[in-house]
Amino acid sequence: MDYGLKNRISRMIRPSTGRSVMLACDHGYFMGPTRRLENPRTTIAPLVPYSDVVSVTRGVLRASVDPEWDVPILLRVSGGTSILQDDLSNEGITTSMKEAVRLNATAVSISIFVGAPNEKETLLNLGRLVDEGEEYGMPVMAITAVGKELEKRDDRYLSLACRVAAELGARMVKTYYCEGFSRVVDGCPVPVVVAGGPKLDTEADVFRLVRSAIEEGAVGVDMGRNIWQNDHPVAVIKAIDAIVHEGATEKEAMGLFLESKAKTQELASPAAGRPQRSRR
Ligand code: R5P
Numbered sequence: 001m002d003y004g005l006k007n008r009i010s011r012m013i014r015p016s017t018g019r020s021v022m023l024a025c026d027h028g029y030f031m032g033p034t035r036r037l038e039n040p041r042t043t044i045a046p047l048v049p050y051s052d053v054v055s056v057t058r059g060v061l062r063a064s065v066d067p068e069w070d071v072p073i074l075l076r077v078s079g080g081t082s083i084l085q086d087d088l089s090n091e092g093i094t095t096s097m098k099e100a101v102r103l104n105a106t107a108v109s110i111s112i113f114v115g116a117p118n119e120k121e122t123l124l125n126l127g128r129l130v131d132e133g134e135e136y137g138m139p140v141m142a143i144t145a146v147g148k149e150l151e152k153r154d155d156r157y158l159s160l161a162c163r164v165a166a167e168l169g170a171r172m173v174k175t176y177y178c179e180g181f182s183r184v185v186d187g188c189p190v191p192v193v194v195a196g197g198p199k200l201d202t203e204a205d206v207f208r209l210v211r212s213a214i215e216e217g218a219v220g221v222d223m224g225r226n227i228w229q230n231d232h233p234v235a236v237i238k239a240i241d242a243i244v245h246e247g248a249t250e251k252e253a254m255g256l257f258l259e260s261k262a263k264t265q266e267l268a269s270p271a272a273g274r275p276q277r278s279r280r
Contacts, residue, residue, distance in 0.1 A: 009101075019220045023227065074222070077109065088148065097136050126168050140172075182217055192218050
């Protein structure tokens with residue numbers, strides 16, 4: 001693997017643990033001002049110090065992420081449809097590789113919709129993006145999107161979608177956790193991270209999902225709503241970090257969450273300072 005590609009991947013997946021906590025904030029590209037991501041800067045700023053990577057579109061990157069913040073960017077480059085459409089699979093590439101390089105992205109991400117009406121187009125988009133990514137040393141993450149059909153998220157479907165993504169050249173895959181998740185990971189020859197999906201009922205559910213995903217082979221999470229839709233997002237991400245990077249159990253994570261929730265006054269404003277990652 002070339003230096004550029006290798007170096008970028010090592011900025012995404014922490015070499016000391018082989019794992020990553022990615023903060024997903026790219027929902028607006030088809031969902032609009034998602035609850036608690038209405039003002040992306042306000043949501044993202046307090047979480048940057050605890051994120052290995054932040055996932056955003058170029059619009060949010062320019063408007064809401066300070067260039068001085070020391071955090072690698074996973075740039076979402078697919079889109080072209082919105083939740084007003086029944087079929088969300090009608091996506092194309094919205095951002096060029098040249099632009100990704102200009103924005104100093106560490107990796108780019110694209111959704112694929114296996115089994116959906118526009119399956120072929122999204123898979124060919126992935127292939128083209130990988131061709132360009134390899135040329136520039138830019139890792140491509142494929143996201144196994146299911147649109148509005150959340151019930152699709154079982155191990156048979158996700159194994160198929162992840163494997164297809166890897167075969168077409170994705171350097172990383174983001175998918176959902178499911179029962180039988182280890183089979184999904186076993187069939188996918190590149191690192192897998194899990195999304196959180198819609199907000200779960202309790203923090204315990206979130207920590208269980210993360211712990212199970214890690215135990216079953218995920219290298220980390222690329223998670224959004226279950227972090228920033230929580231009333232205590234910093235406490236949640238710290239607990240997730242402990243599971244992902246330190247092997248904390250669900251119980252230990254809950255202890256950390258409660259401790260941090262009690263102690264920490266959540267920062268509500270980016271005016272509080274310039275976020276710096278503290279742990280690399
Ligand atoms: C969808 O918009 C993106 O792929 C998200 O980055 C992904 O779903 C992760 O976010 P969440 O944990 O909120 O599902």
